[in-house]
Amino acid sequence: MLKQKHTNPNIMQRPRQMQRLLFLLLAQLLKVVFCDTNEGPEHERRHGGPTLGHWTYTDQDWKKDFQQCEGKSQSPINIETSKTMFNKNLPKIILEGYSLPETTSLNLTNNGHTVKLTLPDSMSISSGFSQKYLAAQLHFHWGSVSSSGSEHTVDGTRYAAEMHVVHYAAKYGSLSTAALEADGLAVLAVLFQVGPNDNKNYNHIFDKLQDVSEEGVIVQIPGFDVNTLLPRQLYRFFRYNGSLTTPPCFQTVTWTVFNDTIQLSKAQLHKLETNLKTGHHTLDSNFRFVQPLNGRKVFASFSATLASRRMVTKEDTAESGGDDKSGSELREPNAYSTHSGDTLAIIFGILFGCTVLVFVIYVLRQRKRRSLNTESGQKVIYKPTTTMEA
Numbered sequence: 001m002l003k004q005k006h007t008n009p010n011i012m013q014r015p016r017q018m019q020r021l022l023f024l025l026l027a028q029l030l031k032v033v034f035c036d037t038n039e040g041p042e043h044e045r046r047h048g049g050p051t052l053g054h055w056t057y058t059d060q061d062w063k064k065d066f067q068q069c070e071g072k073s074q075s076p077i078n079i080e081t082s083k084t085m086f087n088k089n090l091p092k093i094i095l096e097g098y099s100l101p102e103t104t105s106l107n108l109t110n111n112g113h114t115v116k117l118t119l120p121d122s123m124s125i126s127s128g129f130s131q132k133y134l135a136a137q138l139h140f141h142w143g144s145v146s147s148s149g150s151e152h153t154v155d156g157t158r159y160a161a162e163m164h165v166v167h168y169a170a171k172y173g174s175l176s177t178a179a180l181e182a183d184g185l186a187v188l189a190v191l192f193q194v195g196p197n198d199n200k201n202y203n204h205i206f207d208k209l210q211d212v213s214e215e216g217v218i219v220q221i222p223g224f225d226v227n228t229l230l231p232r233q234l235y236r237f238f239r240y241n242g243s244l245t246t247p248p249c250f251q252t253v254t255w256t257v258f259n260d261t262i263q264l265s266k267a268q269l270h271k272l273e274t275n276l277k278t279g280h281h282t283l284d285s286n287f288r289f290v291q292p293l294n295g296r297k298v299f300a301s302f303s304a305t306l307a308s309r310r311m312v313t314k315e316d317t318a319e320s321g322g323d324d325k326s327g328s329e330l331r332e333p334n335a336y337s338t339h340s341g342d343t344l345a346i347i348f349g350i351l352f353g354c355t356v357l358v359f360v361i362y363v364l365r366q367r368k369r370r371s372l373n374t375e376s377g378q379k380v381i382y383k384p385t386t387t388m389e390a
């Protein structure tokens with residue numbers, strides 16, 4: 001009966017189906033947007049917060065237990081220098097209170113994922129962002145005795161190791177509260193390369209690594225000038241919005257990856273790579289794989305495509321102070337040399353290929369000419385190589 005009333009039921013139903021489809025699509029979109037921006041404390045409770053959930057670097061399928069780890073703004077990333085956007089308006093980073101008196105006592109701990117040095121909130125980034133960020137801790141990511149282990153890569157190059165100095169927005173009062181807010185965290189990242197000498201600035205920490213080899217152990221070390229762990233030139237850096245590189249992967253980190261790298265000796269890196277344990281195993285290769293950019297922009301505070309990556313020598317770090325004629329004393333980093341070598345190899349390869357091609361064409365043409373000459377019964381005249389130069 002109903003069918004008789006509606007002469008063409010399909011036409012009547014189609015708009016309703018379309019509406020339902022659109023509604024479902026919109027609901028899904030809202031869900032995605034909402035989950036990606038901020039899941040709030042409820043999410044943290046569900047997943048036990050940053051310290052309770054069990055996860056490892058060998059199985060990085062963290063999204064099973066930590067939903068945000070499959071978000072669209074994850075870290076670390078590969079920084080493609082040719083695609084970075086030069087932004088001359090990025091404010092210079094100024095650090096305050098980084099020179100700690102020896103009377104300060106700092107906790108160094110092996111938490112099973114990294115070695116972490118707790119920092120007092122008297123240390124801060126006073127300029128560089130639109131708000132003040134207070135220091136909380138610094139920690140390291142490294143590879144193994146046979147492989148590099150930085151988290152961020154630059155133009156596909158993975159550096160020997162990486163240090164993160166974690167700060168939280170002062171207005172949120174604590175690291176755990178700030179970690180849930182979109183503008184909550186600011187992390188300064190330093191990339192390491194292998195150098196010929198020990199970097200004594202790092203001995204404050206590395207001399208104590210043996211003491212924290214067991215997971216869960218905490219030792220105390222006296223305060224020192226933390227500026228000396230950073231490159232002296234803080235105005236060359238990459239900036240992007242990303243996440244914690246460990247579960248729960250909150251997407252609340254404004255990343256600053258310094259362009260200038262720091263040198264550590266092989267022996268110092270060896271200490272990092274072999275001294276610490278997670279359970280009964282050596283704690284090594286504690287870096288997360290690079291994550292897709294998903295359209296995010298990476299800004300550079302300098303013209304990244306024109307400047308070569310710089311390796312900072314011991315003399316070039318903050319401790320030496322004074323002399324700032326940096327540029328001329330700098331050595332080309334390994335990564336840069338490797339790239340130059342690759343470029344040369346490609347150029348020579350192309351030139352060689354072209355020469356071979358020209359020669360083959362010449363030989364073929366000569367053969368053709370010869371066969372034509374033979375067919376027409378003319379005498380074949382062999383011309384020596386001089387013709388090729390014509």
Ligand SMILES: [Zn+2]
Nearest residue numbers: 139141164245
């Ligand atoms: Zn880290």
